[in-house]
Amino acid sequence: MPQESHLERERRGKIARWRAEGREPFPWSFPDRTLIREVRALTSSLAPGEEVAGRTVRVAGRLLTIRSHGGTSFIDLEDASGTLQLLLTVHELGEAFYTSWLADLDPGDIVGAIGLPAVSRRGEPSLRIQSLELLAKAIAPPPEKFHGLQDPEERIRRRYLDLMSSAESRERFRLRSLLTREIRGYFDRAGFLEVETPILLRVAGGAAAAPFVTRSRYLDSELQLRISIELSLKQLLIGGLERVYEIGRCFRNEDLDSTHSPEFTMLELYWAYADYHDMRRLMEGLFERLGTRMLEWQPDSEAARSAAQLFRPPFATLDFVQALEERSGIRDLLSRPTPELGELARRCGATVPADSPPGVFLDKLFEHYVEPTIDRPTFVVDHPASTTPLAKRHRSLPGRVERFEIHYRGFEIGNCYTELNDPDEQERRFQEQLTARGEERYAYDAEFVEALRHGMPPATGIGFGIERIVMALTGAKSIKDVILFPQVRSR
RNA sequence: GGGCCCGUAGCUCAGGCCGGCAGAGCAGGCGGCUCUUAACCGCAAGGUCAGGGGUUCAAAUCCCCUCGGGCCCGCCA
Numbered sequence: 001m002p003q004e005s006h007l008e009r010e011r012r013g014k015i016a017r018w019r020a021e022g023r024e025p026f027p028w029s030f031p032d033r034t035l036i037r038e039v040r041a042l043t044s045s046l047a048p049g050e051e052v053a054g055r056t057v058r059v060a061g062r063l064l065t066i067r068s069h070g071g072t073s074f075i076d077l078e079d080a081s082g083t084l085q086l087l088l089t090v091h092e093l094g095e096a097f098y099t100s101w102l103a104d105l106d107p108g109d110i111v112g113a114i115g116l117p118a119v120s121r122r123g124e125p126s127l128r129i130q131s132l133e134l135l136a137k138a139i140a141p142p143p144e145k146f147h148g149l150q151d152p153e154e155r156i157r158r159r160y161l162d163l164m165s166s167a168e169s170r171e172r173f174r175l176r177s178l179l180t181r182e183i184r185g186y187f188d189r190a191g192f193l194e195v196e197t198p199i200l201l202r203v204a205g206g207a208a209a210a211p212f213v214t215r216s217r218y219l220d221s222e223l224q225l226r227i228s229i230e231l232s233l234k235q236l237l238i239g240g241l242e243r244v245y246e247i248g249r250c251f252r253n254e255d256l257d258s259t260h261s262p263e264f265t266m267l268e269l270y271w272a273y274a275d276y277h278d279m280r281r282l283m284e285g286l287f288e289r290l291g292t293r294m295l296e297w298q299p300d301s302e303a304a305r306s307a308a309q310l311f312r313p314p315f316a317t318l319d320f321v322q323a324l325e326e327r328s329g330i331r332d333l334l335s336r337p338t339p340e341l342g343e344l345a346r347r348c349g350a351t352v353p354a355d356s357p358p359g360v361f362l363d364k365l366f367e368h369y370v371e372p373t374i375d376r377p378t379f380v381v382d383h384p385a386s387t388t389p390l391a392k393r394h395r396s397l398p399g400r401v402e403r404f405e406i407h408y409r410g411f412e413i414g415n416c417y418t419e420l421n422d423p424d425e426q427e428r429r430f431q432e433q434l435t436a437r438g439e440e441r442y443a444y445d446a447e448f449v450e451a452l453r454h455g456m457p458p459a460t461g462i463g464f465g466i467e468r469i470v471m472a473l474t475g476a477k478s479i480k481d482v483i484l485f486p487q488v489r490s491r
Numbered sequence: 492g493g494g495c496c497c498g499u500a501g502c503u504c505a506g507g508c509c510g511g512c513a514g515a516g517c518a519g520g521c522g523g524c525u526c527u528u529a530a531c532c533g534c535a536a537g538g539u540c541a542g543g544g545g546u547u548c549a550a551a552u553c554c555c556c557u558c559g560g561g562c563c564c565g566c567c568a
Contacts, residue, residue: 005501006537007519049526065518071525089525107518121526144502144517146529151498153560165502207568228568254567255492266568351565388568405568415568463568491541491559 007141014104015137021100025137030060030112037081042117043125051118051128059084059127060112060135062164063105065145073102074126077111080170085126086113093129101132107145108138156486169481175297176470176482180247182293183267183466186286192243192269197232199225199249205445206230206390210253212262225251228463229268230390231448234419237272238456245269247466258478259411262487265466272457275418276402279460280379283406283414284313287377294473303475310408316378320366321400323380327369333362334384334399341365357432359387371407379404389429389442391417406464408472414464421459423452 018025034057042052061079068074075086090098105111112133120126143149148165155162155169162169184194202221204211206228214223226232229246236244250266271279291311294304325333330344341361342354350364362384370380381404382397391401402418420426427449433442470482480486 005519007501010519065528065530067527067530069524069527069530072527073525074527074530076528085528087526091525120528122528124526124528126526141501141518146517147503150503151560153498154502156560161502209567230568252567255565257564257567258562260567349564412568465568489559 005141008139011106011137011139011141014106015139018104018134018137023134025134027133027135030058030133030135032058033060033112034058035081036061036077036079036084039084039117039127040082040125043119046117046119048119048123049121051116053116055116056114056130057117057127058112058114060110062142063107063109063111065107066102066105068102073098074120075105075111075113077113077127085120085124086115086129086132087118087120087126088129088132097131105132105134106138106141108140108142109134110136110138152480153488156480157488159484171298172470172474172476172481173484175294175474176466178293178297179290179470179473180265180466182290183286183469184247186289187245187269190243190282192245192271193241195233195236195241195244195246196248197229197236197246199251201226203443203445203447204228205443205448207252208442212251212253227252229266230461230463231445233268233270233461234456234459235448235451237270237459238451238454242272242457243270256480256487258480259468259471261467261479261483264479264483266463267466268461268463270419270459270461272459274460275458276381276404276416276460279416279462280404281313283416283462284311284315287311287315287406288313290469290473298474301475303473307473310376315406316376318370318374318378318380320380320383323370324362324366327373328365330365333365357386359384363387372410374407374410377406377408380407388417389433390420390426392420392422393425411468411471413468413472414462416460416462419456419459419461421452421456423449426452 015025036059039057039059042055042057046052059077059079061077064076064078064083066073066075071090073088075088077084077086088098088101093101112135113127113129114131115127115129118126118128143161143165149155149161163173188194200214200223202223204224204227207230209227211224211227214225215221216223227250229248229250233244233246245268247265247267249263251263254260254262256262271282288311291304291308294301295308298304321333325331333341338358338361339354341358342352342356345352345361345364348365348368350361350368352360352364382394382400383391383403385393385399385401388401388403391403394400394402404416405412406414420429430442430444430449434444467479467482470476471479474482476482
C-alpha cells in the first residue's frame with residue numbers, strides 16, 4: 001500500500017486523542033439502527049424548521065462531508081439506503097461535545113448518530129443530533145467528494161473506493177444480483193433443477209478455448225478448470241434428470257477485452273424431450289420478464305426502457321446463411337471449397353490460419369457482414385454444421401445444424417442447440433475438430449462419448465454469459481463494469 | 492502478442508507542442524462564521540511529475556527502455 005500521507009498521520013492523531021479520552025474508536029456494535037430511507041420518510045410531512053418531537057432514532061453510515069458554520073454544522077451521512085444530513089448546533093450539544101466531535105471526525109469515518117428526524121429551514125430532511133459515536137475511524141481518506149474515483153485502473157484494483165464514491169456503481173452490482181436471482185426464479189418456476197458440477201476436470205471441453213491448467217498433489221495428475229458446463233450437464237440428462245441448469249464460474253485462458261473476461265459466470269440449461277424451437281419460446285419469456293423487471297427497478301434508465309420495449313416476443317429471426325449471402329452478395333456459400341472461404345474471410349480483414357476448418361471462416365464472414373447490422377434482439381438461426389461440433393444436424397436443411405444465437409446491442413448473449421445425441425456422430429465430429437487443424441479446438445472427451453452410448457434423450461440446451469446479460473440490460477460498455485474484481489496484473 | 496494514447500499532491504485536474512523556481516480545486520492543519528448542501532472567507536502546509544537510463548548549462552516537458560492502465564486489432568460460445 002502507498003506510503004502513509006500527512007492526512008493519515010493526522011487521522012491517527014485523532015484516534016490517539018479519542019483513546020486518551022477513554023473513548024473507543026473501533027467499538028463493537030451499534031444496535032437498533034433505523035435505515036436512512038426510513039428516517040427520510042418520517043420527515044416527509046414536516047414543514048421546514050420542524051422536527052418529530054420525542055421520537056429519537058439511531059442511524060449509522062459513512063460520513064461524506066462536514067459543513068461547519070461556527071455554531072451550526074451539517075454532516076452528510078450515507079448508508080446503503082441513502083444519504084441524510086445531520087444537523088448539529090453548539091446550542092443543543094454544548095461547547096465541549098460540539099467542538100470535539102467536529103475536530104475528531106473526518107470524511108470516510110463510519111459514524112453512528114442519535115437524534116430527532118427534522119427538516120432544516122432550507123427544507124432538507126435532517127437528523128437533529130443529540131449524540132454522535134465513532135464506529136470505525138477511516139485512517140486513509142476517501143476519494144474526492146464531488147468527482148469520486150475516476151482512474152479506471154484504481155476503480156478496479158480498489159473496487160471498494162469505486163463503490164463508496166459511486167452510487168451508480170453500487171446500483172449496477174445490485175442489479176446484477178437482482179437479475180441473477182430473477183433468472184433463477186424463472187427457471188425454477190419452469191421446473192428446472194439447479195445443480196452444481198465440477199470445475200476441476202481431467203479434460204475441459206464443450207467449447208473452443210484454452211483452459212487454465214493446475215495440478216492435484218493427491219491424484220498426481222493434471223487438472224483443467226472448466227471452460228463450459230455443457231458436457232457435465234448432458235451427462236445428467238443421460239442419468240434421467242430431465243431439466244437442469246447451473247449458474248457458475250467458467251475460466252478461459254485468454255486476454256480480456258470489453259466483452260471477454262478470463263473468469264466469467266455462465267448459465268447453462270438443458271431440457272430433455274424439447275428442441276431449439278421450445279428453447280426459443282423459453283428464452284423469449286425470460287427476456288421479456290427481465291425487461292419488465294428492469295423497468296420496475298430502474299424506471300429512469302434508458303437501457304432498461306429500451307430492453308422492456310424491445311424484449312417483446314416474438315424476437316426477430318435471421319437465417320445465418322441466407323442473411324450472410326444477402327449482405328455479402330456471395331452465393332452458394334455452403335458449396336464453396338474451404339480455401340475459397342478462407343480467401344473471402346481474409347479479404348474482409350480477418351486474420352485466421354489458412355488451414356482452419358470452414359466454420360471458422362464462415363463465422364468471420366458473418367461477424368463482418370451481418371453482426372454490425374443487428375440492433376434489436378435477434379435470433380440468428382441454423383448455422384452451417386462446420387461451425388458447431390456439438391449441435392444436431394438440421395432436420396430439413398442439409399449442411400446445417402439446429403442452433404440459434406441471441407444477439408443484442410452488438411454482441412452475442414446466448415447460444416442454443418438442439419443437442420447432438422448420436423454417440424457415433426459425436427465421435428466423428430470430435431475427430432474432425434482434431435484433424436481440421438494442428439491444434440485442438442474442441443477437446444476430445446472420451447468419457448463423454450462413452451456416456452452418450454448409454455442413450456441421451458433428444459434435448460435442447462443453451463449457454464449464456466451472465467455478464468453479457470447484465471451489460472445488455474444496464475447499458476454497461478465494458479465487462480469490467482459488471483465484474484466486481486476483474487483480473488488485473490500485479491504491480 | 493501488435494498499433495495508438497495515457498500515468499503530475501490522498502483524490503479531481505492544469506502545465507508538456509515551444510526545456511528555464513512544481514500549479515489549482517477537494518480533502519487535511521490553523522483562524523473566522525448559528526441553516527448549509529460541490530457551503531463560504533483568510534493564512535500556512537502538502538510532490539520519487541510511474542520507475543530507470545540518455546540528450547542538455549538546465550528535463551514533468553525531448554529521446555530510449557521497463558512497469559501499469561485505456562482504446563483498437565489478434566486470441567475468444
